[in-house]
Amino acid sequence: MSESSCDSISNSMMMTCFCGEVTRFTSRTSLNPGRKFYRCSKPKIENYGFWRWKDSSPGNSFIEVNLLKSKLECCVEMENLRESLNAVKIERDKFLKKMENLESLNYFEVNKSRNLEAKVSKLKMLCILSFTVFVVFVVAIFK
Numbered sequence: 197m198s199e200s201s202c203d204s205i206s207n208s209m210m211m212t213c214f215c216g217e218v219t220r221f222t223s224r225t226s227l228n229p230g231r232k233f234y235r236c237s238k239p240k241i242e243n244y245g246f247w248r249w250k251d252s253s254p255g256n257s258f259i260e261v262n263l264l265k266s267k268l269e270c271c272v273e274m275e276n277l278r279e280s281l282n283a284v285k286i287e288r289d290k291f292l293k294k295m296e297n298l299e300s301l302n303y304f305e306v307n308k309s310r311n312l313e314a315k316v317s318k319l320k321m322l323c324i325l326s327f328t329v330f331v332v333f334v335v336a337i338f339k
C-alpha cells in the first residue's frame with residue numbers, strides 16, 4: 197500500500213462516523229468561532245461520539261504539531277535562559293561581596309596611610325624644631 201492511498205483512506209474515514217451519518221455544524225466557542233465541524237447525526241446516546249473539524253487534515257495537524265514543537269522549544273530555551281540568568285545573578289552577588297570586601301580593605305588602607313602621613317609631618321616638625329634649637333645653640337656658643 198502506497199502512502200498516498202493510505203492518506204486518502206484515512207481522510208475519507210475522518211469525515212464519516214461508523215454509522216455513516218454526519219451533520220455539519222459551526223463552532224460558537226470563543227476559541228474556534230465560525231469553524232466548521234462534522235458530528236454524528238444520531239442522538240448522543242446512540243452515536244459513537246464522532247466529531248471532526250472540517251479543516252482538520254493530516255497536513256494541518258502536522259503544522260499544528262510543528263507549531264507546538266517550536267513553542268515547546270521556545271519554552272525550553274526560555275527555561276535555559278532563566279537558569280543561566282540565575283547563574284549570572286549568583287555570580288554577580290559574589291562579585292558584589294568581593295567588591296564590598298575590597299572597599300572595606302581600601303578604607304582601612306586609606307586610614308593607615310593618613311595616620312602615616314600625620315606621623316611623617318610630626319617628624320618633619322620635630323626635625324625643623326631640633327635643627328632650629330641646634331642653630332640657636334651654636335650661635336650662642338660662638339658669640
Ligand SMILES: [Zn+2]
Nearest residue numbers: 213215236243
Ligand atoms: Zn454516528
